Amino acid sequence: MTTASRVLVLNSGSSSVKYQLLDMADSTRLAVGLVERIGEEGSRLVHEPLTGPGAGGGKRERPGAIADHATALRAVAAELAADGLGLDSPELAAVGHRVVHGGTRFTQPAVIDDEVLAEIRNLIPLAPLHNPANVTGIEVARSLRPDIPQVAVFDTAFHSTMPEHVARYAIDAATAEKYAIRRYGFHGTSHAYVSRATAALLGRPVEDVNVIVLHLGNGASASAVRGGVCEETSMGLTPLEGLVMGTRSGDLDPAVVLHLARVGGFSVDEIDSLLNKKSGLLGLCGDNDMREVLRRAGEGEESARLAFAAYVHRLKKYIGAYSAVLGRVDAVAFTAGVGENAHQVREAAVDGLAELGLALDLEANAVRSSLPRLVSPDYARVAVAVVPTDEELEIATQAYALVTR
Ligand code: ADP
Numbered sequence: 001m002t003t004a005s006r007v008l009v010l011n012s013g014s015s016s017v018k019y020q021l022l023d024m025a026d027s028t029r030l031a032v033g034l035v036e037r038i039g040e041e042g043s044r045l046v047h048e049p050l051t052g053p054g055a056g057g058g059k060r061e062r063p064g065a066i067a068d069h070a071t072a073l074r075a076v077a078a079e080l081a082a083d084g085l086g087l088d089s090p091e092l093a094a095v096g097h098r099v100v101h102g103g104t105r106f107t108q109p110a111v112i113d114d115e116v117l118a119e120i121r122n123l124i125p126l127a128p129l130h131n132p133a134n135v136t137g138i139e140v141a142r143s144l145r146p147d148i149p150q151v152a153v154f155d156t157a158f159h160s161t162m163p164e165h166v167a168r169y170a171i172d173a174a175t176a177e178k179y180a181i182r183r184y185g186f187h188g189t190s191h192a193y194v195s196r197a198t199a200a201l202l203g204r205p206v207e208d209v210n211v212i213v214l215h216l217g218n219g220a221s222a223s224a225v226r227g228g229v230c231e232e233t234s235m236g237l238t239p240l241e242g243l244v245m246g247t248r249s250g251d252l253d254p255a256v257v258l259h260l261a262r263v264g265g266f267s268v269d270e271i272d273s274l275l276n277k278k279s280g281l282l283g284l285c286g287d288n289d290m291r292e293v294l295r296r297a298g299e300g301e302e303s304a305r306l307a308f309a310a311y312v313h314r315l316k317k318y319i320g321a322y323s324a325v326l327g328r329v330d331a332v333a334f335t336a337g338v339g340e341n342a343h344q345v346r347e348a349a350v351d352g353l354a355e356l357g358l359a360l361d362l363e364a365n366a367v368r369s370s371l372p373r374l375v376s377p378d379y380a381r382v383a384v385a386v387v388p389t390d391e392e393l394e395i396a397t398q399a400y401a402l403v404t405r
Pocket of ligand 1: 291336
């Protein structure tokens with residue numbers, strides 16, 4: 001008899017579903033794919049089998065109308081079945097769902113029953129763009145395989161260990177309580193994975209290692225992790241707080257919002273859109289992709305240089321702040337699209353921080369690689385690491401651990 005060891009990981013967004021099928025017996029990927037523009041013109045599925053007869057043939061693109069998430073998941077199931085990896089397989093142990101907001105209720109992954117699903121729905125006001133799509137993904141996957149566990153893995157859970165005085169904003173306590181206003185943090189699966197992988201890279205037990213993790217993708221967040229436990233993170237009630245991001249402002253004086261409303265006559269939705277979609281690198285220079293920003297800055301374009309400098313300055317402030325929070329830092333780990341690829345960002349962020357124990361091996365830093373690696377000289381008190389994140393593997397690992405324990 002074979003033991004079921006496959007986990008399907010679903011990351012359902014408002015108009016997309018990203019998925020990976022993994023075999024947890026040896027942590028390998030069996031298939032990966034994406035359905036995008038669900039319910040819009042130009043919807044398509046891109047599927048790549050990594051095992052079986054279809055493997056090696058690259059990506060299969062399936063353009064065609066995909067009206068909703070249910071249709072999308074059925075199309076995914078059909079693609080997997082064509083590769084002999086169908087969802088009806090007895091080898092499928094669980095479906096792991098990325099759920100963005102777990103509020104204060106979910107500090108661990110949870111096997112989804114009606115009560116858990118109702119709680120995830122109750123949290124929609126805290127994540128109006130994300131949790132509804134997550135709920136839909138869960139409902140559809142449940143209807144396809146009601147007999148196997150569906151596991152919710154929350155973006156916020158890793159940060160639930162933040163001490164109360166760190167998680168609380170200094171506002172009226174009753175108001176904060178009434179509206180569940182506190183710092184939750186996001187990108188938790190990435191911060192968890194990368195902080196552990198950094199300890200492994202240093203060859204030390206995770207309990208002994210203090211790491212500042214810089215997750216720099218389109219969204220970006222920093223965390224201070226002491227011995228594998230999160231002590232502070234830069235995103236807050238929503239993913240808007242903290243670092244300068246692709247299209248989000250990160251930290252700003254809250255009175256900017258009042259000023260825009262009072263003086264500019266902006267509506268709530270207009271301010272939401274301005275700060276989440278039209279700010280950050282995009283707001284400063286017109287491009288949200290760091291590759292473009294670097295190219296234009298390299299050509300001496302002033303607004304791109306300003307955007308790069310603002311991005312890096314904010315990063316430095318957080319490295320300094322989290323060095324103070326942790327007291328002793330063993331490593332600063334860069335991850336996600338920008339962190340893994342943009343050596344210029346790493347160089348500029350670490351530059352001038354020798355007093356904090358940071359130094360960079362410029363040659364090692366400039367080498368491109370998809371492997372976890374150290375880019376600091378041996379003498380540096382604080383190691384600088386580049387650690388590719390793997391949120392899907394982390395979700396699958398957590399889901400599998402829960403259903404097999
Ligand atoms: P997401 O947050 O959407 O998961 P990623 O972690 O994939 O994003 O990061 C995407 C971002 O990474 C891109 O917008 C781009 O700015 C940046 N990026 C990717 N490759 C490079 C590169 N070679 N150099 C600089 N930046 C890069």
